Amino acid sequence: MRTAAEIEHAAVVLRAGQLVAFPTETVYGLGADATNASALHRLYAAKGRPADHPVIVHLGAGADLEAWATEVPEAARALAGAFWPGPLTLVLRAAPHVSRVATGGLETVGLRVPGHPVAIALLAAFGGGIAAPSANRFGRVSSTTAEAVRREFGGEVETVLDGACAVGIESTIVDCSVDEPRVLRPGAITLEHIADLLGARPELGGATRAPGTLATHYAPDARIEIVTASELEARIHELDDTNVTFGVITFGPEPHPVGPTNAVTLATPASIEEYANVLYSTLRKADDLGMDVVLAVAPPVDGLGAAVMDRLGRAAAGR
Numbered sequence: 489m490r491t492a493a494e495i496e497h498a499a500v501v502l503r504a505g506q507l508v509a510f511p512t513e514t515v516y517g518l519g520a521d522a523t524n525a526s527a528l529h530r531l532y533a534a535k536g537r538p539a540d541h542p543v544i545v546h547l548g549a550g551a552d553l554e555a556w557a558t559e560v561p562e563a564a565r566a567l568a569g570a571f572w573p574g575p576l577t578l579v580l581r582a583a584p585h586v587s588r589v590a591t592g593g594l595e596t597v598g599l600r601v602p603g604h605p606v607a608i609a610l611l612a613a614f615g616g617g618i619a620a621p622s623a624n625r626f627g628r629v630s631s632t633t634a635e636a637v638r639r640e641f642g643g644e645v646e647t648v649l650d651g652a653c654a655v656g657i658e659s660t661i662v663d664c665s666v667d668e669p670r671v672l673r674p675g676a677i678t679l680e681h682i683a684d685l686l687g688a689r690p691e692l693g694g695a696t697r698a699p700g701t702l703a704t705h706y707a708p709d710a711r712i713e714i715v716t717a718s719e720l721e722a723r724i725h726e727l728d729d730t731n732v733t734f735g736v737i738t739f740g741p742e743p744h745p746v747g748p749t750n751a752v753t754l755a756t757p758a759s760i761e762e763y764a765n766v767l768y769s770t771l772r773k774a775d776d777l778g779m780d781v782v783l784a785v786a787p788p789v790d791g792l793g794a795a796v797m798d799r800l801g802r803a804a805a806g807r
């Protein structure tokens with residue numbers, strides 16, 4: 489946990505219109521004062537993010553939703569009550585004063601109450617909303633460690649707070665600005681969790697702009713190939729006969745025997761939670777090692793598996 493002095497300093501940095509990277513339970517956020525247009529412009533510039541792509545506004549627990557949204561439907565209240573603080577973003581109709589820089593010009597705003605102790609402490613010290621998209625350059629793999637953030641942004645980010653991201657992939661986004669809530673991006677709050685609460689399985693995908701839903705988001709330099717566990721061995725043998733450098737992400741309680749091969753074992757997650765947790769750091773590791781190809785074993789697509797497959801699919805499509 490950060491010291492009170494570090495958190496207080498980070499809040500001062502935010503008030504001065506500068507950027508603070510901080511850990512959340514999903515991935516690292518790159519934070520700016522959500523009410524300060526010039527701080528928001530600085531945030532978009534640092535990420536290289538197009539101005540029409542909205543960012544999520546992070547709020548402290550007990551924040552007044554009516555201050556940010558004109559309309560909070562029953563489903564949104566139920567979702568917030570059940571899953572906040574936590575890895576869930578709600579898209580709601582934005583209150584008039586909410587900066588249209590933060591919303592990417594949309595009349596809706598993405599709101600989340602994170603559960604990470606460092607994020608909670610920062611939000612409490614700052615006392616307002618912190619706009620914080622993932623701390624990566626636009627279109628690149630999200631950061632899940634302070635070190636990855638420092639390498640990605642160097643001196644452009646004034647303060648980087650240390651902490652671990654337990655989930656490892658971005659929040660579930662539920663659009664509650666439409667009649668039937670839709671999941672715009674799957675995450676650790678699963679379709680099953682939402683269906684249990686709302687009594688109906690929500691549709692996945694939507695018309696609303698969400699960069700996390702662009703096919704080419706989350707792209708490492710290596711080419712990602714998604715394979716089934718039973719295809720893995722044959723594909724390893726094929727690649728062994730070429731001169732590509734490649735790595736493997738296995739999946740399952742028993743690490744798949746990889747035998748004598750040129751393949752580098754990049755990660756061996758035993759559970760879907762571990763798969764999500766190590767995914768982005770593993771893709772970064774593959775790039776650090778200069779891998780041409782990563783063979784990633786597909787997890788089952790129920791529960792958190794839907795979110796892991798979503799990110800793997802986008803990483804694979806990115807090339």
Ligand code: AMP
Pocket residue numbers: 541542543544577579580591594596597598599620621622658661672673696697698699700701
């Ligand atoms: P990032 O994790 O940096 O890609 O940004 C956070 C995600 O939240 C992006 O996919 C945004 O599109 C999404 N988001 C934030 N606000 C909205 C909104 N008003 N409507 C739809 N998606 C949103």
Ligand code: MG
Pocket residue numbers: 621622630700
């Ligand atoms: Mg992102």
